[in-house]
Every structure is written in C-alpha cells, then in structure tokens.
Amino acid sequence: MYGCFIRRTYDGDRVKVDVLVVGAGAAGLMCAITAGQRGRRVLVLDHANKPGKKILMSGGGRCNFTNLGVTPAQYLSANPHFAKSALARYTPTDFIALVEKHRIAYHEKELGQLFCDESSKLIVRMLLDECAAANVLIETSCAVAKVRKTDEGFSVLTAKGEVHAQSLVIASGGLSIPSMGATGFGYELARQFDHNVLATRAGLVPLTLSGKHQEHYQDLAGMALPIAEARVGKRSFRAGLLFTHRGISGPSILQISSYWQPGDELRMDLSPEQDIGDWLVAQRAARPAAELRNVLGDLLPKRLAQRLCELWLGSKPMRQYRDAELQDMGARLHDWPIVASGTEGYRTAEVTLGGVDTDGLSSSTMQSKLIPGLYFIGEVVDVTGWLGGYNFQWAWASGRAAGEAV
C-alpha cells in the first residue's frame, strides 16, 4: 500500500496534494491520519525504505507508546509552556483509545509506561491502517531535494518527481540513530525559511568516562544496580544504573543525560532507599570482625563494593570504625561523585535535544509564524520528553495539533 505512488500515478507529471508531510514516523503519520480524516488529500514522503522504523525499534521492540502520567513538566524546551496546549488536547487516554480500537494488547510496565504485549509492529500496522482508511498516500525511498515557496503553497522536488502542496509539514525527526534514517533535513529547512534552530545535542544517552575514571570501572561492564539516584544540580532520577565498557548507562543515567552537559558535576546515590550510615552502624554490632568491603558487598554488587573500598573508602574490620566514621562513609555513598567525560552521542541516543525554536511556531497548531502553511512537529521541534513513552506522546499530540490545522 505504500512505496511507489508518485511514479505509478503521475508518471513524472506534477503531483498536487493539500498536505505534504515529510517523514513517515510517529508524528508524521499521526498528522497525516488526522488531516486525511478531515478530507484533506495527504501525501507522506520518507527517504527510508519503510515507514515507522523508530517505532519498530522502540521500547526494545514493544514500543512504550505513551505514559499515563504525562504532564508538561516531563519535557525539556527553551519554552516550557510550549507543549502544554497540544498535550492537553491529545492525551494518553486518546491514544490508548486508538490502541484499544485496534485490539492491541498492552500493559503498564512501571511508572505509567505503557508497552505492547507483543510487538511494536502492531503500532505501525495500526497507523498504516488508519492512513489507508483516511486515504493517506505514503511514498517511501523518496528523498526531498529542494523546497520552494510558491503563491499557492510549496513546490517540493523529490527523487521521484515534483509535488505541489498547500501545506508542508516537517516531521523528519532529530539526529539520533543515523543508521535508522535520521538526518538534519528539518533543521536545514527551518533555516532556509529563517527559523531559528537551537543547538542540538544527544539526549537519553549513555555517559562515557575517560582516563583513570574509565580504567577504574570498565571491568565492571554489565554490572547493574536496580535502584540508584543520579543527580545534576537540583534534578535527580531514581532508577537502574548499569556499568558499560565505556562508562555508565541504565534508566537513571539516560534520564539525567538530558540535563547533563560536559563539565557539570554528576553525583550518584548508590542506595537511595536505605540510610547507609545507620545500616553500617547496625552491621558493626552484628558482625564486628567482618571487613567493611565484605559488609558493603551485601548492600551493593560485590565487585563494586570492593572497587569503591580499594579506590576511595579503604577497608578495616567493622569494630575499628567509630559511629561518625560510618555515618560519614554512608554520606559519601549517598553522594558518589563520578566524572563523566561525554555521551555516546547520536549513535545510541534515543532523542535529540534542541531543534526548531518554538518561538517561531504556534503552540496550538505548530504552524510557522513566519511562513503560512509550513508546520514543524515531533522531535525536530525543541521539545524533548523524559524516558518512558513521553516522546511518542509528544509526537502523537503535536502531529494531531498540526493535522487539525493543515
């Protein structure tokens, strides 16, 4: 049902549509469905060979398609108010109703995160079925070469011919995972039409360590703590921590990575749900002859406890520590300074922070304030959600907002 519309139908002639959407990802497909349902003639173009590739790989293949606890507070943007209108008008409940209409089984994993029971393929199938029902045409393997503003709208030169559209919606995503088709197209197009583009950087991404910091911990790769708290300034996230060959990852690190910049101080609470000082004092009474490193190995993964004792805390039999020393040690383990040198970058990042400045867009329609008929939606816009289904909810909500307006 998708793939060769322009050539087959028009054989080199000019194609005229009401709405041209560039990018058949989450935001672009939702926008196309909404506009198609309103009777608009919609064409979606994507340079990748199939639509929804990121949806397919999301949530470990099960697509964490929304979050029950979505509020604007879980989004980063230079304008924290921008996302409010779209998020309020298309909510997680609305998307869940669509998922239920298509009889897709889902479950809440934790913290309001909703995943498919089976496969993210079902979400792509659902979106494509909705597109078909709304007479939306989708052209894949079709790159855009040039975009020009005309009196009637836009002329878009593609690898398969020229398309004319009254409205042009840019839903080309961010820079994360270039191997999946990510490009800077949306940012370049925004600049072409004099939109400001805020500096981009990788978000929801593992952090790297370097030099002696990496040497100290690299052999712990694969070791995980089920709960740790990562802190940068006043922002903190409590979730899993994972040591990797090049640094640290896990949900607590992915979340904090969106708030961390090179040079920022990162601190970890290695046991946020237990007062470590009090626990050590109790352990001293119970096991006075035991060495600290062995005692700590009951609280933290054993090899991490050993390493922290070797590098930082020292280790003696418990009876040799005074209360104040154990409390001080507890305080240090609740506030472990770990020096990150950078991030793994766009190669592994789930999202791109920054992007098309929301100052130039209407928050209710996503339309450009500079060029009537031009819209930006989804990840290309400077709105980035936390880990946990928030980014898809922004894609659905911003896609819906534009789809109602185009």
Ligand code: FDA
């Ligand atoms: P998206 O990237 O989905 O789509 C953009 C489309 O534009 C692509 O199809 C691309 O090929 C196309 N395109 C780009 N340049 C083009 C050009 N020049 N010409 C034509 N087409 C072009 N979020 C979440 O909420 N829950 C989750 O479970 C996950 N999981 C996840 C896992 C992984 C590994 C990644 C990388 C990301 C996630 N995310 C996520 C984030 C989520 O995938 C992301 O926020 C949305 O896909 C953004 O939707 P968009 O439609 O804006 O871009």
